[in-house]
Amino acid sequence: MKKNVLVIGAGGVAQVTAHKCAQNNDVLGDIHIASRTVSKCRDIIASIHEKKSMKVDGVLEAHALDALDVEATKALIARTGAQIVINLGSAFVNMSVLQACIETGAAYIDTAIHEDPLKICENPPWYGNYEWKRREACAAAGVTAILGAGFDPGVVNAYAALLVRDWMDETDSLDIIDVNAGSHGKWFATNFDPEINFREFTGQVWSWQNRQWTSNQMFEIRKEWDLPVVGASTTYMTGHDEIHSLSKNLDVPNIRFWMGFGDHYINVFTVLKNLGLLSEQPVRTAEGVEVAPLKVVKAVLPDPSSLAKDYTGKTCIGVLAKGRKDGKDAEALIYQISDHKEAFEEVGSQGISYTAGVPAAAAALLIATGEWDAKTMVNVEELPAEPFINLLNRIGLPSRVKDAAGDRDLAF
Amino acid sequence: MKKNVLVIGAGGVAQVTAHKCAQNNDVLGDIHIASRTVSKCRDIIASIHEKKSMKVDGVLEAHALDALDVEATKALIARTGAQIVINLGSAFVNMSVLQACIETGAAYIDTAIHEDPLKICENPPWYGNYEWKRREACAAAGVTAILGAGFDPGVVNAYAALLVRDWMDETDSLDIIDVNAGSHGKWFATNFDPEINFREFTGQVWSWQNRQWTSNQMFEIRKEWDLPVVGASTTYMTGHDEIHSLSKNLDVPNIRFWMGFGDHYINVFTVLKNLGLLSEQPVRTAEGVEVAPLKVVKAVLPDPSSLAKDYTGKTCIGVLAKGRKDGKDAEALIYQISDHKEAFEEVGSQGISYTAGVPAAAAALLIATGEWDAKTMVNVEELPAEPFINLLNRIGLPSRVKDAAGDRDLAF
Numbered sequence: 001m002k003k004n005v006l007v008i009g010a011g012g013v014a015q016v017t018a019h020k021c022a023q024n025n026d027v028l029g030d031i032h033i034a035s036r037t038v039s040k041c042r043d044i045i046a047s048i049h050e051k052k053s054m055k056v057d058g059v060l061e062a063h064a065l066d067a068l069d070v071e072a073t074k075a076l077i078a079r080t081g082a083q084i085v086i087n088l089g090s091a092f093v094n095m096s097v098l099q100a101c102i103e104t105g106a107a108y109i110d111t112a113i114h115e116d117p118l119k120i121c122e123n124p125p126w127y128g129n130y131e132w133k134r135r136e137a138c139a140a141a142g143v144t145a146i147l148g149a150g151f152d153p154g155v156v157n158a159y160a161a162l163l164v165r166d167w168m169d170e171t172d173s174l175d176i177i178d179v180n181a182g183s184h185g186k187w188f189a190t191n192f193d194p195e196i197n198f199r200e201f202t203g204q205v206w207s208w209q210n211r212q213w214t215s216n217q218m219f220e221i222r223k224e225w226d227l228p229v230v231g232a233s234t235t236y237m238t239g240h241d242e243i244h245s246l247s248k249n250l251d252v253p254n255i256r257f258w259m260g261f262g263d264h265y266i267n268v269f270t271v272l273k274n275l276g277l278l279s280e281q282p283v284r285t286a287e288g289v290e291v292a293p294l295k296v297v298k299a300v301l302p303d304p305s306s307l308a309k310d311y312t313g314k315t316c317i318g319v320l321a322k323g324r325k326d327g328k329d330a331e332a333l334i335y336q337i338s339d340h341k342e343a344f345e346e347v348g349s350q351g352i353s354y355t356a357g358v359p360a361a362a363a364a365l366l367i368a369t370g371e372w373d374a375k376t377m378v379n380v381e382e383l384p385a386e387p388f389i390n391l392l393n394r395i396g397l398p399s400r401v402k403d404a405a406g407d408r409d410l411a412f
Numbered sequence: 413m414k415k416n417v418l419v420i421g422a423g424g425v426a427q428v429t430a431h432k433c434a435q436n437n438d439v440l441g442d443i444h445i446a447s448r449t450v451s452k453c454r455d456i457i458a459s460i461h462e463k464k465s466m467k468v469d470g471v472l473e474a475h476a477l478d479a480l481d482v483e484a485t486k487a488l489i490a491r492t493g494a495q496i497v498i499n500l501g502s503a504f505v506n507m508s509v510l511q512a513c514i515e516t517g518a519a520y521i522d523t524a525i526h527e528d529p530l531k532i533c534e535n536p537p538w539y540g541n542y543e544w545k546r547r548e549a550c551a552a553a554g555v556t557a558i559l560g561a562g563f564d565p566g567v568v569n570a571y572a573a574l575l576v577r578d579w580m581d582e583t584d585s586l587d588i589i590d591v592n593a594g595s596h597g598k599w600f601a602t603n604f605d606p607e608i609n610f611r612e613f614t615g616q617v618w619s620w621q622n623r624q625w626t627s628n629q630m631f632e633i634r635k636e637w638d639l640p641v642v643g644a645s646t647t648y649m650t651g652h653d654e655i656h657s658l659s660k661n662l663d664v665p666n667i668r669f670w671m672g673f674g675d676h677y678i679n680v681f682t683v684l685k686n687l688g689l690l691s692e693q694p695v696r697t698a699e700g701v702e703v704a705p706l707k708v709v710k711a712v713l714p715d716p717s718s719l720a721k722d723y724t725g726k727t728c729i730g731v732l733a734k735g736r737k738d739g740k741d742a743e744a745l746i747y748q749i750s751d752h753k754e755a756f757e758e759v760g761s762q763g764i765s766y767t768a769g770v771p772a773a774a775a776a777l778l779i780a781t782g783e784w785d786a787k788t789m790v791n792v793e794e795l796p797a798e799p800f801i802n803l804l805n806r807i808g809l810p811s812r813v814k815d816a817a818g819d820r821d822l823a824f
Contacts, residue, residue, distance in 0.1 A: 187686045271683040274599045276712040285707040295697040296708045300688040 002083035002107055002368055003029035006076065008067050008097055009088035010040035012192070012305055012349045013111065013150070016357025017086055018044050019347040020395060022053040022060065024361065027368050030059035032080045035089070038064040047348045067093040073100035082106055084364045088357070091115035091196070095130055102134065102141050107367045111150030111360055113241045124206050124213050126244045131377070139376040146372065147379050149363040150356035151336070152178055152257075153242035155397065156319050157380035158388050159334040160242075163321035164250050167332040167403065171252045171323040176242065179260035181230035182313030182340045182351060188268050189302040191352045195294055198278050201269065206239040208247040208255040219266055223258055228402060229337045230316040235260045245379040272297060308350040311340035315351045332403035334410060336392075346396070355397065362391045386412035414495035414519055414780055415441035418488065420479050420509055421500035422452035424604070424717055424761045425523065425562070428769025429498055430456050431759040432807060434465040434472065436773065439780050442471035444492045447501070450476040459760045479505040485512035494518055496776045500769070503527040503608070507542055514546065514553050519779045523562030523772055525653045536618050536625050538656045543789065550789040557789040561775040562768035563748070564590055564669075565654035567809065568731050569792035570800050571746040572654075575733035576662050579744040579815065583664045583735040588654065591672035592764060593642035594725030594752045600680050601714040603764045607706055610690050613681060618651040620659040620667040631678055635670055640814060641749045642728040647672045657791040684709060720762040723752035727763045744815035746822060748804075758808070767809065774803045798824035 005021050005028050007014055014033065021031050033041040041062030048060060065076055067089045077085065077100060087097045087110040094114035101108040114130040116122070122129055131147055138145045148154055156176050164171045180191065190197040201218045208214070221237040235258035243255050272278050277293040284290050318335025336355070343354035363380075366372035371387045380388070389399050390412055399410040417433050417440050419426055426445065433443050445453040453474030460466060477488055479501045489497065489512060499509045499522040506526035513520040526542040528534070534541055543559055550557045560566055568588050576583045592603065602609040613630045620626070633649040647670035655667050684690050689705040696702050730747025748767070755766035775792075778784035783799045792800070801811050802824055811822040 188683075267679065268683050268687070271600075271680050272687075275680070275684075275709070277689070277709070279712070283708065283711040285703060285711045287707060289701065289703045289707065291697060291701045291703050291708060293708055293712055295699060295701065296695065296703060296705055297687070297689070299695040299697045300691075300705055 001370055002373060003027075004032075004080060004082045005029070005084045005086060005364055006032045006034060006080055006082035006106075007086045007088060008034050008065065008093070009090075010035035010037065010044055011088065012308070012353035013357040013360070014088040015044045015047060016343075016347050016349045016353050017088060017360045019048055019051065019053045020358050020361030021364060022048045023055055023395070024365055025054060025058045026056045027365055028084070030061075030080065030082070032059070032061050032063060032082060034063040034065035034067070034076060036064065036066055038062050051347065053347070068096050070096050070099050070103070073097055074104050077101070077104045077106050084367055085109065086360050086364055088360065092117050095134075098131075098134055098145060101145065102137050102143050105141065105143060107144040107146075107373065109146045109149050109360055109363045109367070111148060111154060111356055113148070123204075124244050126241055127379070128244070135377040142375045144367055144372070144374050145377040146363050146367070146374070146383070147377065148241050148245065149360050149380055151317055151359055151397075152176060152240065153245070154359045154380050155336065155388070155392065156317065157242050157246060158383075158385035159319040159399070160246050160250060160321070161381040162385050162389075163319060163332055163334060164252060167325065168321055168323040168330060169325050171250070171321055173254035173256070173322045174246065174250070174252050175320045176240065176255075176257045177225055177227065177235060177320060178258065178317045179225070179227060179230055179233040179235065180315045180352060181233065181260070182311050182315060184307040185310045186302050186307065188264070189307055190304060191307070191350070192304050194298045194301050198269070198272070198294065200238070204239070205237055206243065207237055207257070208243050209253075211253045219261075225258070227316045227318070228335060228400070228407060230314055233260050233316070234262070246381060249379060249381050308344050308348065308353075311344060311350040314339050315355060317355060330404070332401060334399060334401045336397050336399050338397065358396050359392065362388060362395060365391060413782055414785065415439075416444075416492060416494045417441070417496045417498060417776055418444045418446060418492055418494035418518075419498045419500060420446050420477065420505070421502075422447035422449065422456055423500065424720070424765035425769040425772070426500040427456045427459065428755075428759050428761045428765050429500060429772045431460055431463065431465045432770050432773030433776060434460045435467055435807070436777055437466055437470045438468045439777055440496070442473075442492065442494070444471075444473050444475060444494060446475040446477035446479070446488060448476065448478055450474050463759065465759070480508050482508050482511050482515070485509055486516050489513070489516045489518050496779055497521065498772050498776055500772065504529050507546075510543075510546055510557060513557065514549050514555050517553060517555060519556040519785065521558045521561050521772055521775045521779070523560060523566060523768055525560070535616075536656050538653055539791070540656070547789040551787070554787045556779055556784070556786050558775050558779070558784065558786070558795070559789065559791050560653055560657065561772050561792055563729055563771055564588060564652065565657070566771045566792050567748065567800075567804065568729065569654050569658060570795075570797035571731040571811070572658050572662060572733070573793040574797050575731060575744055575746060576664060579737065580733055580735040580742060581737050583662070583733055585666035585668070585734045586658065586662070586664050587732045588652065588667075588669045589637055589639065589647060589732060590670065590729045591637070591639060591642055591645040591647065592727045593645065593672070594723050594727060594763060596719040597722045598714050598719065600676070601719055602716060603719070603762070604716050606710045606713050610681070610684070610706065610709075612650070616651070617649055618655065619649055619669070620655050621665075623665045631673075637670070639728045639730070640747060640812070640819060642726055645672050645728070646674070658793060661791060661793050720756050720760065720765070723756060723762040726751050727767060729767060742816070744813060746811060746813045748809050748811050750809065770807060770809050771804065774800060774807060777803060
């Protein structure tokens with residue numbers, strides 16, 4: 001049994017996680033929020049009080065922290081007595097925060113792979129580049145480190161494990177499908193930091209096909225789906241963290257990730273990319289100003305956090321498995337529908353932040369109760385899926401399944 | 413009879429004009445080229461020597477000049493003995509160069525209206541905003557000032573005057589049509605300074621309809637034409653200098669300007685404009701760099717001068733008149749076809765610079781011979797068209813006419 005949570009980061013996802021931790025602080029104990037910009041932590045705390053998210057009276061504090069500084073992070077863990085650290089900072093701080101956890105014994109949770117700021121969109125094996133190199137150190141220290149515990153990666157890893165175990169005897173393919181059918185009402189905006197958003201789509205994309213890494217260009221492979229609730233959806237094959245861990249942990253020859261994009265997004269992206277405006281390499285204007293074009297694009301685009309209040313519509317994220325069961329072809333989709341407006345009303349963030357932030361709080365709760373306190377480094381598909389799915393059903397992300405037997409709630 | 417020419421400016425158009433002056437230096441005398449960046453003048457001089465453009469041995473010199481500095485410009489006019497100044501510098505220097513001419517007695521030629529750098533796309537009356545306020549000063553000093561002596565404005569003004577005088581008894585409409593059917597081979601590029609290019613299309617566009625100024629949004633009014641040589645062409649109604657002077661000097665109720673744009677250009681323009689990337693107002697990046705997005709767009713786009721060597725295809729610029737002649741409906745198009753590759757081979761510039769630069773040299777020649785030495789400020793439609801058309805036929809821009817009698821060369 002572990003308690004007291006330190007949330008690192010103060011963006012839209014951190015806001016959701018902090019609200020969910022507060023709503024369950026009878027189990028989790030003290031809640032601390034740390035970021036380089038302490039005012040953003042205070043804003044989240046104000047939002048938690050405004051929405052009356054604290055289940056019981058308790059500690060809720062803001063801290064200034066440079067999470068690249070391992071010693072400072074260790075000191076904050078010690079000072080707060082946090083036994084669970086939820087790292088929702090930029091992708092660049094994963095390894096320093098993990099190191100602080102290994103040295104203090106605190107459990108570690110994150111939602112996305114580590115990135116080196118100097119290397120854009122590294123090639124697989126993604127977890128092998130940084131995270132898994134620390135697995136033995138975690139095991140030796142008895143430290144629980146849960147990697148990729150957002151929605152995708154995260155919940156979809158649990159869906160994939162369930163589908164392979166219970167719905168199939170032999171699984172041919174897993175297709176992870178992420179569609180945002182919502183509308184922010186702006187002519188164009190990215191749903192999260194444009195710099196990170198565009199970086200994801202600038203290079204090659206990787207998929208696991210015929211048990212091999214396969215490379216394509218972004219927006220090269222398009223696929224239409226007919227999904228529950230959101231209906232007909234256009235997606236493109238994209239590289240994504242969980243393809244790597246699932247390809248190692250599940251015996252499935254084809255694992256692909258599909259992200260929904262409208263024609264308008266792709267057109268704007270294509271124009272910006274082809275003109276060189278998504279480059280991180282500085283250019284020099286005729287007046288002698290040196291600036292990376294991508295930074296200027298970021299400066300003119302709407303601040304993603306400003307979108308939440310007007311966001312309407314729904315998201316659908318799921319995993320479609322195809323294979324054979326009892327000697328027959330079989331197909332099953334486990335999925336989750338979230339609503340942008342409901343998310344904003346509950347926790348002040350839009351649906352995309354909501355789907356990423358709730359599972360991280362769920363992972364913290366399962367560590368607190370001991371069900372996921374693995375004492376080593378794991379990806380979500382290696383942990384028991386049932387308590388996770390049941391907990392998510394209760395705290396805001398109900399799952400459903402659609403198979404030959406129909407379309408119904410998923411619970412255990 | 414005037415002689416010795418000072419070309420101010422050293423861009424693509426100036427390069428063409430300088431070559432054409434050199435090809436006719438037996439009439440024009442000494443040729444001087446001045447620009448803030450003297451190395452660009454020297455490059456033009458090297459190009460003139462490389463192409464053996466000097467008709468007879470003579471003076472060909474480069475000078476550094478800030479053309480906003482009236483005293484410095486006067487001093488250079490005096491030092492060079494130039495009696496004809498061809499102003500092809502930025503649109504911001506027109507009034508200072510004109511002032512230097514008025515004070516020294518040199519003849520003045522330009523190819524585009526004056527612009528205040530702080531006022532983007534001013535409303536009509538364009539020539540009335542700056543140029544025509546100096547008309548009396550020119551007349552008093554006996555100074556010849558020919559406004560807008562490129563192709564459009566310039567040659568099209570002569571076409572318009574001829575059509576109204578010789579092809580119509582009553583003219584209902586003049587449509588000036590400018591189509592570049594060439595290809596530069598880049599994914600996207602502007603044919604001249606992106607800053608100037610995009611500024612032209614950012615605001616309202618003005619046309620003269622039913623004897624009134626009429627305002628529309630850029631890209632609001634589209635029209636397809638079937639033009640000689642270049643064929644089917646998509647154009648959009650645009651504001652343009654010559655609409656103003658023609659509406660004053662010719663008795664025609666409808667005068668419109670149509671610029672050819674492909675869907676690709678419009679898409680890129682629309683994305684950049686809607687994102688705010690064409691703004692001249694500085695934005696501040698997250699890192700604290702202050703920069704106008706338009707300057708960054710300019711920095712990432714190909715340098716227009718780099719396009720010339722690979723440019724292929726043709727331009728078509730003409731004026732279509734509709735009205736009545738001898739009691740019957742009548743229609744006539746006077747037009748000119750230029751070829752990008754031929755222009756580059758002759759003078760090292762692409763066809764758009766060629767069509768703008770040759771007429772300015774022709775105007776200088778007609779001042780030198782006395783035919784256009786008006787001793788006051790005039791627009792091209794106020795001058796005799798025949799020697800201009802005949803001279804252009806000889807020096808690289810042959811005109812044609814298409815009317816009920818057929819499609820044939822135009823000469824007098």
